[in-house]
Amino acid sequence: METATQILLLIAAAIRLATPLLLAALAGIYAERSGVIDLSLEGKMLAGAFAGAALASVSGNVWVGALAAMATGILLSLLHGFATVTHRGNQVVAGMAINIAMAGLIPTVAQAIFALGGQTPQLGPAQRFLGLVLPFADGDGLVAQTYARLLSGHNALTWLAFLAVPATGWLLYRTGWGLRLRAVGENPYAVDTAGLPVARLRYQALVVNGALAGLAGAYLSMAANAGFSRDMTAGKGYLAIAALIFGRWAPVPTMLACLLFAFADAVQAQLQTVRILPSQFVGALPYILTVLVLALVGKGGGMPKALGIPYIKERGV
Amino acid sequence: MTPIRSASIEVAVVASALVASFAVAGLVLAVIGADPIEAFRILVYGAFGYPEAIGYTLYYATSYMFAGLAVWVALKAGIFNIGGEGQAYLGGLGAALVCLFFDGLPPILLLPLAMMSAALFGAGWAAIPGWLQARRQTHVVVTTIMFNFIAGALMTYLLNNWLLAPGGGSPETRPFAPQATMPALHDILALVGINIAHSPANLSLLVALIAVACTWTFMFRTVWGYETRVVGANPHAARYAGIDPGAVIVRTMLISGALVGLVAVNEVMGVHKRLILDFPAGAGFVGIAVALMAGESAIGLVLASLLFAALAQGSLDLVIDMPMINREIVRLIQGVLILFCGALPSLFRKPVLRLLAPRREIAAPAGAS
Structure with a gap:
């Protein structure tokens, strides 16, 4: 029972740690399936984390914070789209530009508003996403414990992230919009020839992307922690990109990849307490695992064929 | 279009991007209640206003030149090396190992050896x-970012467990012997009778x-x-021409990493004179902006390095x-700016183009430029 509880706790921790990765990776799926490489997930998460915590703190309402995080993500997505879709700029460079600009802007704004050294004030219970305890989560025995530890106690954003997986699958593979979105990432010329607006479809994908990436940030500052602190994304935006490459740009495999990375993170946190390995090495495990996984899968299939290529409409002479 | 004309267009494009970037920053400052004009004045004074400041600006510019070159070289092969931060960090390890364990050698051998080790x-x-x-x-991009994090963990581990100065409290090596450090500019110039202000420039x-x-x-x-x-221009065409793009990418990354590894020569051997935690301090990322501003111009790269060095130094006064x-x-x-x-x-x-080029050139087909 002791070991079983330990494993259950580890899996529960992995589910919590996977949530921001999953939200960000799903955000990436929408953008990249439409043909836009999104390296700006890190910057969007950072901005979303701050906007969410700041607005939740000022308004006292958790939902105002969540909306602010989504709006901030969408705003940055529109900027990314303006550079890469409207002006056909380099998508990778534009993404990095957003990350670096946000690493500069967010601490500056945080310091100007709250004067707490780049942090937001501590968030109270009403300003955070707290764990929701489901009914009957108090029994003994393995089944009851599994139910209590794995299903009960998660917050609204975790539920949203995991429910967004089937929702994304349905949207991408079962709706006309999803078909058009995937087509625009594979062959925008064909989409254009069919009379559909390439740029508008990519902007639509980017709006969904921004909302999800902002929520991924909000999870960090409003659920996992009680407030925003500097550098709180710590490369999670890039891990999310690795997860979606590993997951072949498909929702369910990407979710499994996020869970794998999060499990490594949870194990890492456990290993830190027993100190059998140097803590720095253990702390670097998720990053090492990411490189190994990417090296293992290589480029492989599943990558949208028009990914990273700006669409230039052919003009009749 | 003549080379001079196209060069002047490039300069005008970068200059307007620069002005626009400062405008954005100024807007942010105005919104948070700081006077942007006053901030700009303090920044410029802090970077160039007095002799020490100029020395500090040159010191920052040195690191940014190495970092910018590294990103620039990689971009030319079509790869975006944003791992300069970690590569510079490892370069510090290379430099420190030589400076710590071979400091019996004369400086004329020791310094080049340490530089080569940093690059390696x-x-x-x-x-x-x-x-x-x-x-x-x-x-x-993803792997180099991961390597930045791994480099950070590796160096923290090494500094805490293997390279820690005996009896030292903070995670750093013992100071290098004097002959294992890069001579400061004010010391070199003093030899020929020119006295300038003391600064970390070396x-x-x-x-x-x-x-x-x-x-x-x-x-x-x-x-x-x-x-x-x-x-960089077209990997498929390269393959048809008998060039192996993979080999070129590996070769270019080696050159890129070697260049940014030299940041350590400036920081570790020139200024800190010991290996310390997090000495690259973001230089690897500044390199991205430097390289993208440089375009095709070597002078542009030096000027862009100076610009970011001035910002780094001037912002100290600003704060x-x-x-x-x-x-x-x-x-x-x-x-x-990026x-x-x-x-x-x-x-x-x-x-x-509309401002600088005569009408008939705008009317020319897009492929002709």
């Missing part, structure tokens, strides 16, 4: 993501300028450089004089 360690750290990109098509500045010249010669005057540019401003505002300017120069050049190119 930087190159080694860049080679792995380069090889993975070339042979496994893993996204070099002989690495000269190394950096030589590196700029060598890199440009390599890129535009050698076969390897030509191959690099062909791969003291205007406490509501955070030093990170400099990174905002970097980010916006956006404008690297991803949105067309935003500025069109108006500049």
Whole structure:
């Protein structure tokens, strides 16, 4: 029972740690399936984390914070789209530009508003996403414990992230919009020839992307922690990109990849307490695992064929 | 279009991007209640206003030149090496190992050996993501970022467990012997009777300028450089021409890592005179902005390094004089400049062309430019 509880706790921790990765990776799926490489997930998460915590703190309402995080993500997505879709700029460079600009802007704004050294004030219970305890989560025995530890106690954003997986699958593979979105990432010329607006479809994908990436940030500052602190994304935006490459740009495999990375993170946190390995090495495990996984899968299939290529409409002479 | 005309257009495009970036930063300052004009004045004074400031600016510029060159070389091969931070960190390990364990050698042997070691360690750290990109098509941006985090963990571990100065409390090595450090500019000039203000600027500045010249010669005057540019412009065409893009990518990443590894020569051997935690301090990321502003111009790269060095140095004064401003505002300017120069050049190119070019050239087909 002791070991079983330990494993259950580890899996529960992995589910919590996977949530921001999953939200960000799903955000990436929408953008990249439409043909836009999104390296700006890190910057969007950072901005979303701050906007969410700041607005939740000022308004006292958790939902105002969540909306602010989504709006901030969408705003940055529109900027990314303006550079890469409207002006056909380099998508990778534009993404990095957003990350670096946000690493500069967010601490500056945080310091100007709250004067707490780049942090937001501590968030109270009403300003955070707290764990929701489901009914009957108090029994003994393995089944009851599994139910209590794995299903009960998660917050609204975790539920949203995991429910967004089937929702994304349905949207991408079962709706006309999803078909058009995937087509625009594979062959925008064909989409254009069919009379559909390439740029508008990519902007639509980017709006969904921004909302999800902002929520991924909000999870960090409003659920996992009680407030925003500097550098709180710590490369999670890039891990999310690795997860979606590993997951072949498909929702369910990407979710499994996020869970794998999060499990490594949870194990890492456990290993830190027993100190059998140097803590720095253990702390670097998720990053090492990411490189190994990417090296293992290589480029492989599943990558949208028009990914990273700006669409230039052919003009009749 | 004549070369002078196209060069002047490039300059005008970068200049307008620069003005626009400062405008964005100024807007942010105005919104948070700081006077942007006053902030700009403090910044310029802090960077160039007095002799020490100029020395500090040159010291920052040295690191940024190495970092900018590294990103620039990789971009020419079509790869975006954003792992400069970690590669410079490893370069510090290479430099420190030589400076700590071979300091019995005379400086004329020791200093070049330490420089080579820094370059070698930087190159080694860049080679792995380069090889993975070339042979496994893993996204070099993601792997180099991961390698930055891994480098940070590795160096923290080494400094805490193996390189820690005996009896020292903080995670850093013992100070290097005097002959294992890069001589400061004020000491060198004092030898020939010129007295300048004391500053961290050191002989690495000269190394950096030589590196700029060598890199440009390599890129535009050698076969390897030509191959690099062909791969960057069109890997498929390169393959038809008998060039192996994978080999070129690995080679370019080695050169890129070696160049940014030299940041350690300036920081570790020139200024700190010991290996300390996090000494690259963001230089690897500044390199991205420097490289994208440089375009095709070596002078542009030096000027861009000076610009970011001035921002880094000037912002120190700014933070003291205007406490509501955070030093990170400099990174905002970097980010916006990267956006404008690297991803949105067309935003500025069109108006500049309209202003500078006569009408018939605008009317020419797009492919002719």
